[in-house]
Amino acid sequence: MTSLPEKNNYLKEVNMARKKVAETSADGLSGVSLTGATELSRRDLLAVSRRHVAETIEAGVPAHTLARLIAELSKIDSEIRFIDATSEDESFAPVEDEAWDPSMI
Numbered sequence: 001m002t003s004l005p006e007k008n009n010y011l012k013e014v015n016m017a018r019k020k021v022a023e024t025s026a027d028g029l030s031g032v033s034l035t036g037a038t039e040l041s042r043r044d045l046l047a048v049s050r051r052h053v054a055e056t057i058e059a060g061v062p063a064h065t066l067a068r069l070i071a072e073l074s075k076i077d078s079e080i081r082f083i084d085a086t087s088e089d090e091s092f093a094p095v096e097d098e099a100w101d102p103s104m105i
Helices: 004-023 042-059 063-088
Strands: none
């Protein structure tokens, strides 16, 4: 069993690692405010919103708001991942309908 000081040191290290990842994020939006992000692309606005929600959760929120914030974070993250996947995959294009052939049933 770990002692309380060891656990506190571990949590501090984890938080420092999270901050370092956030500061060196690939999107380059770490200093952009939500207001400033409204002038950017939809994906960038979502990325800034995701960061803001995550920071709010990490700062501590009342228990009654935590579930809603986590759900919103998940929704935003899913939308960003969808945008990224569709922009990387050139084959994601509408497929034209073929002629209906009832004999295929």
